[in-house]
Amino acid sequence: MARAAVALSVPLAVGLAADRPAYGALVSMGALNGVIGDTADAYRMRILNIAVPQTFGAIGVTLGTLVHGEGRLAVAALVLVALVSGMISSIGAVASVSGLLLLLNAVVGAGLPMPEPWWKPPVLILLGGLFVLLLTLLGWPVRGGVPERAAVAATYRSLAALLEAAGTDEYDDRRQDLTQSLNQAYDLILARRTRNHGRSTALVRVLAQLNTVIPLAEAAPAVHLAARQDGRSLPEAIPSAVRDLADAVEQGRTGTVDYELPAPRTPSERAVDAALRHAAAVVHESDPGPYDMADRLGLPAALGVRLRRGARNVMLSGASWRYGLRLALCIGLAQALVSLVPVPRSYWVALTVTFVLKPDFGSVFSRAVLRALGTAAGLVVAAVVLAEVPLGMWEVPVMAVLAALIPAFSTKGYAFQTAAITPVILLLSDILNREGTALVLPRLVDSLIGCAIALVAGYLLWPESWHTRIGARLADAVDDAAHYVGQAFGTQPRDQAARVRARRRIYRELSVVRSEFQRALTEPPPMGARAAAWWPLVVAVERIVDATTAARVRVDQGAAEPPPEEVDAITGQLRELAANLRSSDTLVEVRTEPAAGRHSVLAPLGQETAAARAIASPRR
Secondary structure (H helix, E strand, O other): OHHHHHHHHHHHHHHHHOOOHHHHHHHHHHHHHHHHHOOOOOHHHHHHHHHHHHHHHHHHHHHHHHOOOOOHHHHHHHHHHHHHHHHHOOOOHHHHHHHHHHHHHHHHHHHOOOOOOOOHHHHHHHHHHHHHHHHHHOOHHHHOOHHHHHHHHHHHHHHHHHHHOOOOOOHHHHHHHHHHHHHHHHHHHHOOOOOOHHHOHHHHHHHHHHHOHHHHHHHHHHHHHHHHHHOOOOOOHHHHHHHHHHHHHHHOOOOOOOOOOOOOOOHHHHHHHHHHHHHHHHHOOOOOHHHOOHHHHOOOOOHHHHHHHHHHHHHHOHHHHHHHHHHHHHHHHHHHHHHOOOOOOOOHHHHHHHHHOOHHHOOHHHHHHHHHHHHHHHHHHHHHHHHHOOOOOOHHHHHHHHHHHHHHHHOOOHHHHHHHHHHHHHHHHHHHHOOHHHHHHHHHHHHHHHHHHHHHHHHHOOHHHOOOOHHHHHHHHHHHHHHHHHHHHOOOOOOHHHHHHHHHHHHHHHHHHHHHHHHHHOOOOOHHHHHHHHHHHHHHHHHHHHHHHHHHHHHHOOOOOOOHHHHHHHHHHHHHHHHHHHHOOOOOOOOOOOOOOOOOOOHHHHHHHHHHHHHOOOOO
């Protein structure tokens, strides 16, 4: 909040002091882009998250400035920019923000008068982004490595909460928290891991500490199953020791620590005890070398390889082209209304379409509704500011307050973020064209028109908007679960590292499926109703993966290997369930008898598989 306040108010103050308010407004606009794009934690990643989108934003404002007031040429140019923006948004998070700023700044450049010559607006916007980047990097010398350690410590705390919840109804929720925490930590650390271990000893150490969470996470399902069967939860000393490890990671403590852990009573507790003692040795070890297991979970591909893959996926993906065409159609309609129809409309129509029509940011339907509500609230604030705040230096402290609200409100939801950004953009726009309160009501009408265009041309006209892919995504997850069962107990060689990677991949995929379901639940019928009906199956698949891991832990602790026919029966039932999910948009009838004997180590897995198949059967 402090950084946003300084980044947007200082350029405005300098511009007013130098009698160049338009210059200051453009630098502040670039700073606003940087504040919106600064969503990472690690400093190396924040450089990319700010610098790359800013470059695309500068390109966008250049293109917009060159076609300002050109009518049909402006429409054609923005349609082409929208196509490119939509297609590159499918590559990843940084590309998505880059595509957003490319189109956003092109719309602003085409709709607002900019200082001459043409190269000044992009330079000023880049200066604003560089100012945000400079303010961000000021903390690097004193906070370098803190985000990574904090992410790993948060993972240990999520693990402690999971172990505490073993045997209770809260276990599923705590497992989802741990999955999300692991995803964030691995994304943060592996994305910036150097190939040469010697160049970043601290990074290798924190990665080794994160890797030791995996054996404990694998033992947790076995503990949960045992607690459900005999009613005995883990001793409090174990979650307490895990939380102490979290504190040690966060504080960077090393040295010898001997935890007084109770003697394990069951095979699952033996697995937890062994994994916890190993984790304690790694966390408190100053030299991570012997415990570096970075490669067991796989490394990200080189940057050049990822760029080539991204470009190939963009050009060959049908979904990428469809989204690009949807965005281009809506921007074309909005810009045609602005440029060709003689009515008092503004760039705000296309601006609204740009913000709303971002499927990778959530439901288009709900975003259109929330955008309208947030804009209305933001315009009330803007009206008060434009009516009561005198022109000149009084605008600087007001801008500082409004800018600080953006990061504070952005975490609360899209409507709150819109309400915070709207008065900032209107204040900067007023500095560029000095329309005052006269622009408030037209902007509300423009926002409603933009939302209507996005809903009709970007949502209702496209069948894929109201036909969800949740069945296909679930089917992929069920197939992965069947493969995981085969890896854990099948006839193929059981590579522990491969099994760990498979388990992490399934949980990551299920995390994506959960996000897809949450988006679908906000859609109108029939998509919302269908997602609600299928939601319990997501939890069932997670429990299948947990039951598989618990069975593997029991076998590793001395239980008898399951017979191959039981393994084949379970994997066959899972693949049949996946095939049924792919073949229909509705729940289908399946057989639900358990595939394993009552006394088999796979009995809980067979029960969870039968439960999943029962969920997939329609109620009579």
